[in-house]
Amino acid sequence: FELARKRGNRVCSMEKANVMESGVLWREVVQKVHDADYPDVELSHMYADAGAMQLCRWPKQFDVIVTDNLFGDLLSDAAAMLTGSLGMLPSASLGLPMANGRPKALYEPVHGSAPDIAGQGKANPIACILSFAMALRYSFDQGAEATRLEKAVEQVLADGLRTADLLGEDGVTPVSTTQMGDAIVAALDASL
Structure with missing residues (x-):
């Protein structure tokens, strides 16, 4: 509530x-x-x-x-x-507020840690990044920063970057985990 x-x-x-x-x-x-x-x-x-x-x-x-x-x-x-993939969905488990007013919280991608593809460079980092945006919004009252991060993700997707889990079009080359993360950071920096 x-x-x-x-x-x-x-x-x-x-x-x-x-x-x-x-x-x-x-x-x-x-x-x-x-x-x-x-x-x-x-x-x-x-x-x-x-x-x-x-x-x-x-x-x-x-x-x-x-x-x-x-x-x-x-x-x-x-x-x-x-959204097209488990790699896109953040999640939050929120508990009662602590003495500082912040909720006890755990933020993570819906898919968890995806150990089956760890270290292969093909994991989609978006769910993890959006989980951090949720932490900014709900645990740290930094809604404006959360929105900036979400808009950076939206921009990168609008630009056509896709990790392997999001491919649906022929001829689109997937980007690696690092490339997707770097693109989001660049879009975030550009929003300053």
Whole structure:
């Protein structure tokens, strides 16, 4: 709910309350937390399987989705393919704020560390870079810097650079992990 307040002020909670008792409990707890502390945030509930379909059908209807780890893993992988690759999707696991007001947080690419392609120069660094942008925005209150970094990624993609996971056009030569990262840094520097 705190995250939604910094975004579009909407939360969709996903579970399987129709077939799982844990889903019934999840829905009840999310609703109680909403009603007690966040009545200003729009809350909706959706079954996770319908949510997966809606995420593929019309992703812009969602702002913040809250779910458990099992459904979160499934939904985030489905969402990654909306961008063309798991290598494009950042993620954040956000906990309660600490004494300094910052959330306990872990930022990482949805795909994790991708050890199967480590050291080969073919990993897409964009999810990692965008995870850092999320850290800037949500842990360090540096939204302007996060936006600058996101726009640098957008610029490099608009310029046609692609790592191997994003190739779809014949005749396009993939760039390496380092080349993609260097291009993003150059675009970031150019935005100063």
